[in-house]
Amino acid sequence: MKLDDAQIAEFDDRGYLFFPGLLDGDEVAVLQAEVPDILSRQGPEVVREKDDQTAVRLAFGSHVYSDPFRCLSTLPRLIDPVRQLLRDDVYLHQSRLNPKPGFGQGGAWDWHQDYPPWHLIDGMPEPACVMASIFIDDCTAVTSPLLVVPGSQHHGLLDSKLHDDAKGRGYALHNIDSATLERLAEESGIAPLIGPAGSVAFVHCNVLHGSANNISPWRRAIIYMNYNAVGNACTGTERPWYQNNRDFTPLQPLDDGCLRDLA
Numbered sequence: 001m002k003l004d005d006a007q008i009a010e011f012d013d014r015g016y017l018f019f020p021g022l023l024d025g026d027e028v029a030v031l032q033a034e035v036p037d038i039l040s041r042q043g044p045e046v047v048r049e050k051d052d053q054t055a056v057r058l059a060f061g062s063h064v065y066s067d068p069f070r071c072l073s074t075l076p077r078l079i080d081p082v083r084q085l086l087r088d089d090v091y092l093h094q095s096r097l098n099p100k101p102g103f104g105q106g107g108a109w110d111w112h113q114d115y116p117p118w119h120l121i122d123g124m125p126e127p128a129c130v131m132a133s134i135f136i137d138d139c140t141a142v143t144s145p146l147l148v149v150p151g152s153q154h155h156g157l158l159d160s161k162l163h164d165d166a167k168g169r170g171y172a173l174h175n176i177d178s179a180t181l182e183r184l185a186e187e188s189g190i191a192p193l194i195g196p197a198g199s200v201a202f203v204h205c206n207v208l209h210g211s212a213n214n215i216s217p218w219r220r221a222i223i224y225m226n227y228n229a230v231g232n233a234c235t236g237t238e239r240p241w242y243q244n245n246r247d248f249t250p251l252q253p254l255d256d257g258c259l260r261d262l263a
Ligand SMILES: O=C(O)CCC(=O)C(=O)O
Pocket: 096, 098, 100, 109, 114, 145, 146, 209, 210, 211, 222, 224
């Protein structure tokens, strides 16, 4: 998939691009079938909700231990646009599956940018990183969609105070104060990312985003493939492989049909 100039300009302006149904139903089914195994892993790469150890908050690194997710991470439909947006070759800094289970088990995400911990802990020099957000389930108005503040990446680092959880568990990354949220939201509004399973949003890593807890009965999983420009490789070594991948080899797009072949 090749982005045109207008799409690249839109990303540079609004900080994200949204493609409903970029993956088809067969590809989504292959990914969905993997989710239970991923969530049942017992390693430190799987982080549970603080107040409910039965619920997974996020699972890092599935592109390493799951063939379908490895295949997803190298799909030309993801890598080619990200390379255009970052004007460079890319590697995967980290991947995170947020299963966001229903019945209130999938907790809220306070407003945050993703770049601060990558910069302050992992030593990522510039915010030249894109979260490719792939919907594993339908994301609707009732399943607590991801909310973004369009254009907020232009404000740079909004807050450099890292939350205690940022290093170890990788969530509750840092807090944006209410006045900042109010100012930015008054300026450019808040957009919900809504679409069927298989939709993809390419989001700049300094876009302010968050979500409410999911009180619907339906799971709302998204996997975030966080691609970094090769020329922007991280210098830090503190965090483990699943949070700060040290292999900066440029990703080569695989066959665009590789997920369908697994169906
Ligand atoms: O998927 C969500 O609800 C929010 C996830 C998020 O903000 C993140 O992983 O940085």
